[in-house]
Amino acid sequence: MAGINLKELSKKPDLLSGGHRACSGCAATVVLRQILLAAEDPVVVSCATGCLEVATTIYPYTAWRVPFIHNAFENSAATMSGVETAYRALKKRGKIDREIKFIAMGGDGGTYDIGLQSLSGAMERGHNMLYICYNNEAYMNTGIQRSSATPFGAATTTTPAGKVVPGKMQFAKDLTGIMVAHRIPYVAQTAPHNYRDLMGKVRKALSIEGPCFMNILAPCFRGWRSKMDDSIETSRMAVETCFWPLFEVENGQWKLSYKPKEKLPITEWIKVQGRFKHLLKEENKAMLDAIQKHVDERWEELLERTSGKPSS
Amino acid sequence: MAKVRALTGNHAVSEAMRQIDPDVVACYPITPQTELMQKFADFYADGLVRTELICVESEHSAMSASVGASAAGARVMTATAANGLALMWEIVYIAASTRLPITMTVVNRALSAPINIHCDHSDSMGCRDTGWIQLYAENSQEAYDHAIMAVRIAEHPDVLLPVMSMLDGFILSHTMERVEILEDEQVKAFIGDYTPLYPLLDVDNPVTYGPLDLQDYYFEHKRQQIGAMENARVVIPEIFAEYGNLSGREFDIFERYKSDDAEVILVCLGSTAGTAKVAIDELRAGGIKAGLVKLRVFRPFPHGELVEALSGARAIAVLDRSASFGAEGGPIHAEIRSALYGRTDIPVYDYIYGLGGRNIFVDDIKNVINLALEGKAGEMNYIGVR
Numbered sequence: 001m002a003g004i005n006l007k008e009l010s011k012k013p014d015l016l017s018g019g020h021r022a023c024s025g026c027a028a029t030v031v032l033r034q035i036l037l038a039a040e041d042p043v044v045v046s047c048a049t050g051c052l053e054v055a056t057t058i059y060p061y062t063a064w065r066v067p068f069i070h071n072a073f074e075n076s077a078a079t080m081s082g083v084e085t086a087y088r089a090l091k092k093r094g095k096i097d098r099e100i101k102f103i104a105m106g107g108d109g110g111t112y113d114i115g116l117q118s119l120s121g122a123m124e125r126g127h128n129m130l131y132i133c134y135n136n137e138a139y140m141n142t143g144i145q146r147s148s149a150t151p152f153g154a155a156t157t158t159t160p161a162g163k164v165v166p167g168k169m170q171f172a173k174d175l176t177g178i179m180v181a182h183r184i185p186y187v188a189q190t191a192p193h194n195y196r197d198l199m200g201k202v203r204k205a206l207s208i209e210g211p212c213f214m215n216i217l218a219p220c221f222r223g224w225r226s227k228m229d230d231s232i233e234t235s236r237m238a239v240e241t242c243f244w245p246l247f248e249v250e251n252g253q254w255k256l257s258y259k260p261k262e263k264l265p266i267t268e269w270i271k272v273q274g275r276f277k278h279l280l281k282e283e284n285k286a287m288l289d290a291i292q293k294h295v296d297e298r299w300e301e302l303l304e305r306t307s308g309k310p311s312s
Numbered sequence: 313m314a315k316v317r318a319l320t321g322n323h324a325v326s327e328a329m330r331q332i333d334p335d336v337v338a339c340y341p342i343t344p345q346t347e348l349m350q351k352f353a354d355f356y357a358d359g360l361v362r363t364e365l366i367c368v369e370s371e372h373s374a375m376s377a378s379v380g381a382s383a384a385g386a387r388v389m390t391a392t393a394a395n396g397l398a399l400m401w402e403i404v405y406i407a408a409s410t411r412l413p414i415t416m417t418v419v420n421r422a423l424s425a426p427i428n429i430h431c432d433h434s435d436s437m438g439c440r441d442t443g444w445i446q447l448y449a450e451n452s453q454e455a456y457d458h459a460i461m462a463v464r465i466a467e468h469p470d471v472l473l474p475v476m477s478m479l480d481g482f483i484l485s486h487t488m489e490r491v492e493i494l495e496d497e498q499v500k501a502f503i504g505d506y507t508p509l510y511p512l513l514d515v516d517n518p519v520t521y522g523p524l525d526l527q528d529y530y531f532e533h534k535r536q537q538i539g540a541m542e543n544a545r546v547v548i549p550e551i552f553a554e555y556g557n558l559s560g561r562e563f564d565i566f567e568r569y570k571s572d573d574a575e576v577i578l579v580c581l582g583s584t585a586g587t588a589k590v591a592i593d594e595l596r597a598g599g600i601k602a603g604l605v606k607l608r609v610f611r612p613f614p615h616g617e618l619v620e621a622l623s624g625a626r627a628i629a630v631l632d633r634s635a636s637f638g639a640e641g642g643p644i645h646a647e648i649r650s651a652l653y654g655r656t657d658i659p660v661y662d663y664i665y666g667l668g669g670r671n672i673f674v675d676d677i678k679n680v681i682n683l684a685l686e687g688k689a690g691e692m693n694y695i696g697v698r
Binding site: 042043044046053054057058059060062064065066067068069070071072074075078079080081082083084085086087088089090092093096098100117118120121122124125 | 335336338362363364366367368369370372373376377378379380381382383384385386388402403406512513514515518519520521522523524525526529
């Protein structure tokens with residue numbers, strides 16, 4: 001995507017300091033650094049309770065070199081709507097004249113589940129903010145419990161692969177679709193292995209007036225039971241299998257951001273993750289088939305909406 | 313010069329809000345508070361305030377947005393009642409613990425279940441340990457005055473705690489009364505400009521709000537918060553005195569009504585104090601030396617001053633408009649007894665009354681005072697319950 005120049009970016013200060021307590025191999029902090037690097041104006045960031053918040057703000061330290069607020073688990077969007085409203089109020093009174101952008105963040109638990117009402121309200125009110133869900137597909141901070149973003153079949157600590165029930169029995173909620181239905185100016189899905197796509201979308205969203213939403217896959221090797229140094233690879237495979245398509249919806253126009261040359265079978269993504277290990281057993285083949293069917297149907301639907309051509 | 317207006321309690325508070333002209337107001341409807349925010353929305357729609365009004369999708373988000381706006385550096389107000397306050401409880405606690413000087417009017421209403429829209433104090437009493445300063449109004453005039461003074465108390469650099477101002481649902485919120493309204497300029501001069509200490513919007517000096525605070529620092533932060541509440545004991549009377557000079561009305565942390573020589577003292581708060589004054593006048597006319605202590609500031613609780621005010625009596629009767637299930641009496645009773653413990657052995661009788669809006673009458677209060685004086689009351693009593 002235009003405007004993302006590595007040489008230029010390498011000269012920008014890192015707005016998330018090192019020394020934070022995120023796990024080695026955590027994709028959420030990779031996502032965050034890309035977001036902060038992409039922003040051109042000063043930003044204020046809020047984050048829901050979760051790994052990212054906990055790992056970056058253990059008092060008396062903070063890894064944030066931008067203004068940051070954590071309020072509670074379910075209210076990152078409502079909190080940022082207050083910050084953004086204060087900005088407009090103080091600007092109106094001539095107490096502030098800087099151009100500032102506002103980013104609210106939350107994990108999938110804080111966004112898909114407990115924070116959905118707060119997110120929906122903030123988007124409907126039309127605040128000038130970008131909400132970013134860093135989606136690692138479960139409650140990782142509390143120890144890998146299922147969320148409504150957890151994929152069908154995945155084993156979590158509250159949907160273990162037991163003798164009778166083989167993992168989570170529901171497909172993930174289509175949150176990106178729900179946000180599209182809010183008819184906000186910009187909704188996008190992206191993933192960190194494609195930093196040009198991710199950063200380009202952040203930059204675009206921050207340039208758009210009004211509420212924007214991004215759903216960013218953020219592989220968690222602890223929860224996905226994959227290798228520590230595999231997070232970027234599992235991100236890539238989620239896209240190459242079309243499990244996590246990259247697309248954007250700008251003013252109602254759907255655009256495909258990336259089309260794999262050869263769509264890989266979902267097993268290619270599943271087989272490197274211990275959370276799906278039980279699905280590779282013969283007796284669970286029907287589940288694997290159901291996942292493939294689900295991915296295929298969703299992908300076809302997306303191709304139809306986007307005329308099947310990736311935008312440049 | 314002050315103007316005399318006929319206003320409901322809700323309208324009186326919305327007038328105070330118009331004059332305060334806060335940067336941000338978070339608004340969400342709930343009976344009996346709704347009319348307050350409707351009136352303020354009129355001011356907003358007609359351009360009579362410069363406030364940014366944010367109509368959120370729940371009380372939880374009202375307080376969440378208030379926290380965000382206050383941390384950003386804005387002067388912030390909101391209002392709620394009953395279940396709305398209960399829904400925002402998590403963030404009510406966070407607002408105080410983040411030391412954000414938000415002010416909020418609570419129009420007292422009974423908590424569910426069963427659902428009920430009428431007055432009792434279960435909502436705000438349930439919040440007595442959230443770290444907010446609490447002021448209770450006897451009438452709409454006080455509701456107006458408290459809303460203005462709350463801003464100064466909350467924003468005082470020695471305090472920096474949010475303030476909750478209460479008025480009784482329907483009894484005050486929906487009843488027309490005579491209210492003196494200050495000039496807009498007087499209010500503006502009294503509250504002054506707000507200069508936040510560490511605003512989020514100061515992007516050149518980034519700060520982190522709401523960090524993870526573990527065993528090594530959390531306790532110290534709580535100790536500081538307790539200290540801030542203690543500082544409020546000093547600050548509140550100063551602001552009351554200053555506002556008293558401005559308005560010509562007197563404000564004490566609690567009001568003593570004919571209690572100096574009283575043999576029996578009634579302690580209560582809210583609109584019932586008005587009824588109690590009538591009862592006391594009638595008893596005094598019959599030769600009974602009765603008096604009233606009307607609490608205005610419930611947090612911080614003025615225990616030291618109350619010992620001095622109550623020590624001359626033979627008996628004390630407390631009226632509690634909320635229950636504290638499984639405790640010995642209601643919340644006011646527990647505070648009074650705790651304040652007196654070890655300092656006097658005057659009997660303290662508690663009366664739970666008015667839950668869910670059940671009316672209390674002059675005769676009820678006279679009866680309470682007589683029984684206390686005769687030593688015939690039990691330790692826990694109920695008024696008007698079948």
